Each structure stands twice: as structure tokens, then as C-alpha cells.
Amino acid sequence: MWQCRYSKMEGKTLPRYEFSPLGDSGVMVKLGEVIDQQTHEKVILFSEYLQEHPFPGMIESVPGFTTVTVYYDPITLFDPLDHMLPYDRAVAILEQMSQQISSTHSKEYRLVEIPVCYGGSFGPDLEVVANQNGLSIEEVISIHSTTEYLVYMIGFAPGFPYLGGMDERLATPRRSSPRLSIPMGSVGIGGLQTGIYSIESPGGWQIIGRTPLRLFQAGESSPSLLCAGDKVRFRPISEREYDNGEKVY
Amino acid sequence: MSIEVITPGLCTTVQDTGRFGFQQVGVSVSGGMDKQAVQIANMLVGNQQTDAVLELTMKGPSLLFHKDMLIAICGGDFKVTINNRSVLPNRAVWIRSGSILKFGLAKEGCRAYLAVAGGWDVPLVMGSRSTNLRGGFGGLAGRMLAAGDQLVQRSPGSFSQFLANQLAKRAGAAPFYQANWFIPSSTLVKNGEAVVRVIQGEQFADFSEKSRQSFFEQTYQVSPQSDRMGYRLTGPALELTQSMELISAAVTMGTIQVPPNGQPIILMADRQTIGGYPKIGYVPTIDLPIVAQLRPGEKIHFQEISLRDAQKELIERDSWMKAIKLGIEVTVGWR
Numbered sequence: 001m002w003q004c005r006y007s008k009m010e011g012k013t014l015p016r017y018e019f020s021p022l023g024d025s026g027v028m029v030k031l032g033e034v035i036d037q038q039t040h041e042k043v044i045l046f047s048e049y050l051q052e053h054p055f056p057g058m059i060e061s062v063p064g065f066t067t068v069t070v071y072y073d074p075i076t077l078f079d080p081l082d083h084m085l086p087y088d089r090a091v092a093i094l095e096q097m098s099q100q101i102s103s104t105h106s107k108e109y110r111l112v113e114i115p116v117c118y119g120g121s122f123g124p125d126l127e128v129v130a131n132q133n134g135l136s137i138e139e140v141i142s143i144h145s146t147t148e149y150l151v152y153m154i155g156f157a158p159g160f161p162y163l164g165g166m167d168e169r170l171a172t173p174r175r176s177s178p179r180l181s182i183p184m185g186s187v188g189i190g191g192l193q194t195g196i197y198s199i200e201s202p203g204g205w206q207i208i209g210r211t212p213l214r215l216f217q218a219g220e221s222s223p224s225l226l227c228a229g230d231k232v233r234f235r236p237i238s239e240r241e242y243d244n245g246e247k248v249y
Numbered sequence: 250m251s252i253e254v255i256t257p258g259l260c261t262t263v264q265d266t267g268r269f270g271f272q273q274v275g276v277s278v279s280g281g282m283d284k285q286a287v288q289i290a291n292m293l294v295g296n297q298q299t300d301a302v303l304e305l306t307m308k309g310p311s312l313l314f315h316k317d318m319l320i321a322i323c324g325g326d327f328k329v330t331i332n333n334r335s336v337l338p339n340r341a342v343w344i345r346s347g348s349i350l351k352f353g354l355a356k357e358g359c360r361a362y363l364a365v366a367g368g369w370d371v372p373l374v375m376g377s378r379s380t381n382l383r384g385g386f387g388g389l390a391g392r393m394l395a396a397g398d399q400l401v402q403r404s405p406g407s408f409s410q411f412l413a414n415q416l417a418k419r420a421g422a423a424p425f426y427q428a429n430w431f432i433p434s435s436t437l438v439k440n441g442e443a444v445v446r447v448i449q450g451e452q453f454a455d456f457s458e459k460s461r462q463s464f465f466e467q468t469y470q471v472s473p474q475s476d477r478m479g480y481r482l483t484g485p486a487l488e489l490t491q492s493m494e495l496i497s498a499a500v501t502m503g504t505i506q507v508p509p510n511g512q513p514i515i516l517m518a519d520r521q522t523i524g525g526y527p528k529i530g531y532v533p534t535i536d537l538p539i540v541a542q543l544r545p546g547e548k549i550h551f552q553e554i555s556l557r558d559a560q561k562e563l564i565e566r567d568s569w570m571k572a573i574k575l576g577i578e579v580t581v582g583w584r
Contacts, residue, residue, distance in 0.1 A: 020451055023501045023531035024559040028451070035496060047273070062272045062499040062522060069499035071269070074534075074560045075567045086560050154275045155497070155523030158384045162497075198275070199384060216274075218374050218386035224274035 017098050019091045022069055025059075027090050029098075032066045035164070039066050040152055044109075044229040049101050055093050057086075063228040065152050065162070070094060111231045114196070116145070116187050117242035118209035125206035129172045129189055140208065143167045144194065145234040151226050159198035159216025159224040163232060166194045178204035185211045187234070198224075209234075212245025251316045251365075254398040258310035258352060263369055263388035263400075264362075264518075265301045268377035272522040278502065279379040279387065282360055282477060282518050282541035285566075286324030289432055290364035292574055293321035293341045295409035300368030301378035303394070305361045307544065309352020310394060316346050318402060319366035319413040325358025325542055326437060331425045340431035343416035348424045358437045358542035366409035370401040382477070383519065408583055415581060430580050432573060436538040441547045442468065446536050446554035450505065450528035452493070460487040460511075464529060465551050469513065473545040477519040480540060482549065486511025487529060497525035503532035503540075515540055533559035535566055 018030040031046060032039030047063040050070065057076030062069045074086035118141045119126040130140045149163040156162075166189070174190045179202060182188070186197045188205030197203060198215035211234075215225045226232065237245070254261075266287060267280030281287035281304050288298040303310075309327050322329060322338045329336045330351045331344060338361070344350065355361070371378050371389055380388025389398060405413065420426035453461070469484035487507045500506065504516045506526035515532060516524070517540070532540055533554055543549065578584045 021448070021531075021556050022499065023503050024448060024533045024535075024556060024563060026499070026501050028498065060270045060272055064498035064523065065496045067496075067498045069501075071272075071501070074563050078560075078564050085557055086564075087556055153497075153523065154273065156275060156521055158271075158275045158277075158381075160275050201383075216384070218381075218384065218391075223271065223276065223375060227274065 017095065019094065021087050024087070025071055025074055027070045027072070027087065027094060029068045029070065029094060030066060031068065035065045035152065037150070040150065040164075040229075043068055045101055046098070047228065049097060053097065053100075055097075057090075062155075063153050109229050109231060111148070111233060112226060113233050113235050114211050114213055115237040115241065115245060116209040116211050116234045117237050117239055118144075120239060122210035122239075122242070123187070123208040125175070125188075126208045129170060129206050129208055132172050133169055135169065140170060141236050143170055144208065145236050147233070149194070149232040151228055151230040151232060153228045154224055154226060157197075157199050157201055157216075158218075159226065161195060161198075161215070161226045161230075161232065163193065163195050166192060168192065170194070172206050174204035175206060178202055179207075182207060183210065185213065185215070187211060210242070212242050251314070251318065251401045252399065253313045253315060254394050254396055254400070255311040255313055255349070257394040257396055257398070258305050259308040260306040261310045261394040262304050262380040262382070263301050263371050264304045264379045265368075265377055266299045267518070268375055268379050268381070268387065271375050272499070275522050276375065276384065277381060277519050277522060279381050279477075279518050280377070281362060281379075283324050283362070283436065283538040285436065285538040286360070286362045286434070287364075288570065289339070289434075289573070290321045290323035290362040291368070292570075292577060293323070293339070293432065294319050294364050294366040295406060295412050296364060296366065296368050300364070300403075301371060302365075303363040303369065303400075305352055305363065307359060308354050309361060311349060311351040314344055314346055314348050314350065316402075317413075317417065318344050319405065319409060319416065320344055320350070321364045322361055323364070323432075323434065324361040325355045327355050327361045328353030334425075336425070337427060337431065339434055341412055341416060341428040342425060343413055343420055343427075344425045345420065345423075355544070357439070359544040360541060365402045366405035366413055367403040370403040381519070408578070411583055412581055428581075430577075437542055438539065438547055442550060443539050443543060443547065444550050444552055445539055446533055446559070447505065447530035447551045448533055448554055448556050448559055450530040452489070452495075452527035453529055455489050455491075455493060455527060456507075456529055457488050457490050460485070463487070464513075465553060468548045468550050471543050471545050471547050471549065475545060477517055479517050479520060480515040480543065482513045482515065484512070487513060489527060493527060495525050495527060497523050500524035500528070501531065503534065503537050504528055505530045505532065517541065533563070535559060535562045
């Protein structure tokens, strides 16, 4: 149903990092000012490095558009011998780490293909998107499914991807009144964004189709189909293919 | 089978100290809202601090015990009876099979925790037994308890067994026996008004001087639209000096974000992993139990605390918790 392709993402020398506290158990590391490919690559490289080199007392890290937030346990980072503030110690460790990430460090990324049955009962707003933009339904599907999207981060709901790169010709305002319940797997457009509802949820996006893939499956090791840094491409499928579609990944 | 739910209460869920490591794929941390009460309840029955407990909200459940068990109740002050006789919180209680443990309404506070020796036996999902209500996983089938549900305890450790035997002996023929030692709880709000400390947030300076002043000088009220995800507050509107478009980034428990209507929201256990509203401040970990025990209508008065003092108090509390653990073990003659 979907395929993986591996390519190389070249590491960039990382300039200055900006650190700020997120409450008393987190450090937010800012790697750029705007949402773009370059900042995103820094975020992914730093995230990856933290995954591979967690420090004692580190709980977890969360990549954002321009930030990586690192959660830590202040108790573990406290040393009664020097009384250094746990936050200061966390920053010192992260600062040192930032120097380890050299230009030779690189990350492989995956291209994940997501089958989508566009229109019909799966995509009740497909026509709205077409009409609003003066396009035919076929044009909407074709534009939406030929773009390669970038997964900036996962959040909002378990497994929900923030995708970048939608063609502006498809931009459509959100519905004036949000739906109370949007089925899991629904593919929608909200303003300049496109995305997939990873779990059933209320929402105001224009729904243009649905994927039989499960984006989130509560489990032990990798519960989310997508990760920050992945690339995504949608592939149109028929209703019959949807019905036969693999529900799990 | 260990216990059976006769009536489930308002919102009773299985929780532990949280699900970590999956925020990067959008999974909320969840866990008990009042983590200190979770930890103390577990300590009282000889558990690990991370073992699963039941979280009760405002109105608790009635539970029929099909097994002799060692339990403890901590957190909010609920009316609690065993076979219609009053039981006190914050101590170990041995309860005989066939007894009915009944929780009424919360008298003070909002949430109580019921720990059982060994912890409640629900599957570990992504490293935690906490219920994620929105995602529908963890805990008991990812949902609140319902009438007829059955819960099982995991096998208790040697200290728990020692404690249970000791209390069972003292019980004689009685249906239950409660220890004559206890841990005083200190996070409950009196007179409906709490003082909650705040570390300045990233955008603190971007709020108008008047807003920054009212934030610390006026009181805010907990709105009825408050839940495990966040506490919505009502009070003087907080205004930015100029509107700002922030880039969404990670948020933590205690983050106080301010949406465009100016009414602050304190993010709690079931918060989303990512948020985009300006952050005026953070409730330090040490004060989160106070917020967790606030109920709709109660008032909050914010007071500033430095990051340094917040972390210092956290370290002190950790020593205090370790001392309590040792104190219990010495008191009952385990050490």
C-alpha cells in the first residue's frame, strides 16, 4: 500500500542555539525564526541526535517547527555538591551537544505514500474546494496528489502530521461551522494547510477524501505512521481499493 | 477478580505518573492531575510511585471488594465509607473481601486517588497505564470506569504484604482496619481561594503593563469549562501590547497560555503536545497539585516565583518524599 524510500539529508553546520526555560522541567531550544526547510532540517538533526544520545535526566524531546523542546528531571540534574541550577546544567549539556552535531551528520528521510479515496461520502467538501478555486474536481485531486509534502511535526492529536508544501491553488477557508465529528483518516484542507485527521475528532477543515491507513495505533514502539522529517505523497485510489485497503500499517 | 464497580462516579479513570517518550508523535502525557497525591497514595501501600491508581473526580464510585486488600486514599477530601462506616484518608487501610467502599462527593478539593497494594493491573500501553480519554487507549479500555467493570490488582511486593498482614492482624473480625499513623495532606484549598505561584513565560514581557499588573493583583476564577486538558480561567482580560503570530511549539503541564479573548488557560495532564498561544507564565511543578484540586468557581491568586526557587522547592519536596517513605518503613517496623 505504501512505500518507503530512503534518501540523504545533508547536515548543515548549526549556528547559535537559543535556549529558554519551558516551566521548571523543560528547555526550549530555538533553531530558527521562520518555518522553512532549512530550519526544519536543523530541528530534525538536533532531534535525531538527542534520540541517539539522551543525557541522564533527560525525559524526552519534542520537535516543533523552529524548536526542539527537551524535558528533563530537575532532581536527577541536581548535584548537591555544586548546587548548580538544574536548568543551567541542562542548557550546558545541550550547548555542548550542539557542538557535536557537525556538518558530516546527516539524516535519512522516508517518503511515505498515503492512499486516499477522494470525494464521495469520504470527501464531502471536494466540490467546495474545486468551486472556490475555479478548478475541476480532477484538477483538485491531481494537484493535491502530485505534491510532495513535508512532515514538519506531529502534534495536536496522536499521530496528527503538520504538513508543509500544499499548492496555493488549493487554499480554501475553513468551514464556517466546524463538524462535531470527523472520521479517522479524513484528509482535509484548512486555509493553506492540508492534513489528515489521525483520530476521530471535531474539526473545521474541508474534507476532500479519506485514507484507509491508520495514522496512529497505540502500541509499544512506533505508534505513529509518520514522524517529523518524513515526506508524504498522496495516491488517489478507488472506493473498492479503499474497502480492500490495509487498515493498519 | 479483585473489585467490581457498582457505581462509577463522575469521572473515574486509571492513572499513573504519566506516559513519557511519545509527545513527539502527539501523545499527551496524561497521568494523575495531582501527582503528589498519586505518589503518596502509592507510598502508603508500599508501591512504586509510578504504579497505577484510580483517579476520582468530584463524585467517587462505589466498589465491591472480592478480595482482602490493602488500600490508601489521598488527595481531595471525599466522604468515604466502608460498609457505611467512615474511613479516613492519607493512611493505609486493610479491607476485607465482601466489603463495599463507597465514595460520596468531594468535601474539599476536586480529585482523590485510590491506590491498592501492587497497583491496578491494566496493560502497559507505551510505558504507562494512564488512560488517554481522547485517544481511547491506556487504563481500562481507554475510557472511564462504568458499572459492572472489574479491576484486578497486580501482585504486591514484600513490604506491601508485610504491611497488609500487620493491619489484617489488628483487624481481627472487623471488615476493615485503618492504620493509626497518617501523612497530612497540604494542597487543599480553604475558603475557595488558592495562591498559585508562576514563573514568567516566554511572552510575559509582551503583555501590557496593566495586564501584567492585573495578572498578579487581581483574582481569577476557575470556569466550569475546565477539565483534565486545561483550566479555563475568567478574570481581567490579558492584552498583548501588539498582536503576535506565534509559531506553534511544545507546551507543558502548567503552561498558562492566553488566547485572543485574553482569558488565561492553565494546561493540565491531558494537554495537547503542541500549542501556539502566547505563554504568560508557567505554574511550577511544586504548585500543580494545588491547581489540580481546584474546582469550578474557586479563585486563584497568582504570585511570582523565580525559576531558581521553583526548582529549589522541587528538590526539597523530593527529599521530603524520601523522608516520608523512610518514616513509614520505620513506623511499621520494616526497618
